[in-house]
Amino acid sequence: MSSTHQIFDISKFKVSCGNCSLVELCLPWGLKVDDLNELEKIIKRVRPLQRGDYLFHTGDKFQQLYAVRSGAIKAYRTTEEGNEQILGFYLPGELLGLDAIDTEKHVCTTVALETSSFCAVPFTRLEELCQQIPGLQHQIYRLMSRELSSENQSLLLLGKKSAEEKIATFLVNLSSRLHVLGYSSTEFRLPMSRQEIGNYLGLTVETVSRIFSRLQKDKLIVIDRKLIKIVNEHGIRCMCTGNKESSSKSRSATGH
Numbered sequence: 001m002s003s004t005h006q007i008f009d010i011s012k013f014k015v016s017c018g019n020c021s022l023v024e025l026c027l028p029w030g031l032k033v034d035d036l037n038e039l040e041k042i043i044k045r046v047r048p049l050q051r052g053d054y055l056f057h058t059g060d061k062f063q064q065l066y067a068v069r070s071g072a073i074k075a076y077r078t079t080e081e082g083n084e085q086i087l088g089f090y091l092p093g094e095l096l097g098l099d100a101i102d103t104e105k106h107v108c109t110t111v112a113l114e115t116s117s118f119c120a121v122p123f124t125r126l127e128e129l130c131q132q133i134p135g136l137q138h139q140i141y142r143l144m145s146r147e148l149s150s151e152n153q154s155l156l157l158l159g160k161k162s163a164e165e166k167i168a169t170f171l172v173n174l175s176s177r178l179h180v181l182g183y184s185s186t187e188f189r190l191p192m193s194r195q196e197i198g199n200y201l202g203l204t205v206e207t208v209s210r211i212f213s214r215l216q217k218d219k220l221i222v223i224d225r226k227l228i229k230i231v232n233e234h235g236i237r238c239m240c241t242g243n244k245e246s247s248s249k250s251r252s253a254t255g256h
Contacts, residue, residue: 035132035133035135035136038129038132038133039129039133039136042121042122042125042126042129043119043120043121044119044120044121044122045117045118045119045120046066046117046118046119046120048071048115048116048117048118049071049112049115049116049117049118050112050115051112051113051114051115052111052112053111053112054109054110054111054112055073055096055110055111055112055118056097056106056109056110057106057109058077058078058106058107058108058109059105059106060105060106061104061105061106062097062100062101062103062104062105062106062123063122063123063124064097064120064121064122064123065095065096065097065098065120065121065123065126066095066096066097066118066119066120066121067093067094067095067096067118067119067120067121068090068091068092068093068094068095068096068116068117068118069092069116069117069118069119070092070115070116070117071092071112071113071114071115071116071117071191072089072090072091072112072113072114072116072191072192073089073090073096073110073111073112073113073116074086074088074089074090074110074111074112074113074192074196075087075088075089075090075096075108075109075110076108076109076111077107077108077109078109084199085199086196086199086200087108087154087200088150088154088200089113089191089192089200090110091177091178091181092181093180093181094177095143095147096110097123098143098144098147099147101123101144113191113192113196114191126140153173156169158201158202161242162242163201163203163207163211164211164214164239165239165240165241165242166201166202166203167197167201167203167208167211167212167215168215168236168237168239168240169240170197170200170201171221171228171230171236172236172237172240174188174190175188175230175233185230185233186229186230186231186233187227187228187229187230188227188228189226189227189228190226190227190228191226194208194209194212195208215236215239218235219231219232220232220235220236220239221236
């Protein structure tokens with residue numbers, strides 16, 4: 001027996017959502033058109049932010065989740081000494097605000113690193129809709145799980161790794177996230193400064209610059225200002241685990 005409901009056609013929804021290339025990441029597959037229309041009604045566009053503009057501050061009341069459509073966002077907390085401690089960087093297709101669901105207050109401050117655009121979903125409306133659409137609730141759980149996994153990766157990154165291993169892991173992590181979005185995993189622009197990378201990794205800006213230069217000298221990457229090109233992907237992945245011998249062998253095997 002054929003269903004009276006039309007199954008969601010992702011290509012058509014892209015058009016109705018401003019040709020958004022992120023819909024595959026942000027929304028669950030297999031929703032019926034009627035369900036999807038209800039979801040689309042509660043999604044709203046937020047005015048674009050320019051570099052240095054804030055999306056929300058620590059302590060602000062949590063009201064909605066934000067999906068980055070374009071640009072890049074930095075999340076940070078201010079220490080008791082008044083210093084900025086960077087918690088992470090958010091790219092297109094990634095959600096902001098999941099960590100505020102429990103306390104109903106934002107636990108960090110977010111600022112645009114470059115011109116950035118967003119979609120916003122009021123959380124109370126989303127909760128109501130989740131009761132009607134089981135697939136949507138499952139997607140929220142999946143996204144929360146992904147956020148926890150990302151936090152665990154950050155803890156690993158800031159653990160007992162050497163400075164070289166931290167930089168290599170940071171680049172590989174960024175490469176993997178961009179690959180999921182459909183972008184090149186070997187050539188990309190860093191939206192954050194060397195100082196911000198150092199703050200996030202617990203390194204001085206001098207150390208970050210020195211290691212970038214060393215990676216380029218070792219022919220693992222090519223640097224052109226903020227543009228990074230990974231020319232020896234296997235080698236830099238080996239460096240993430242401190243396996244410098246394998247990294248050196250990889251350079252020899254590739255003729256670099």
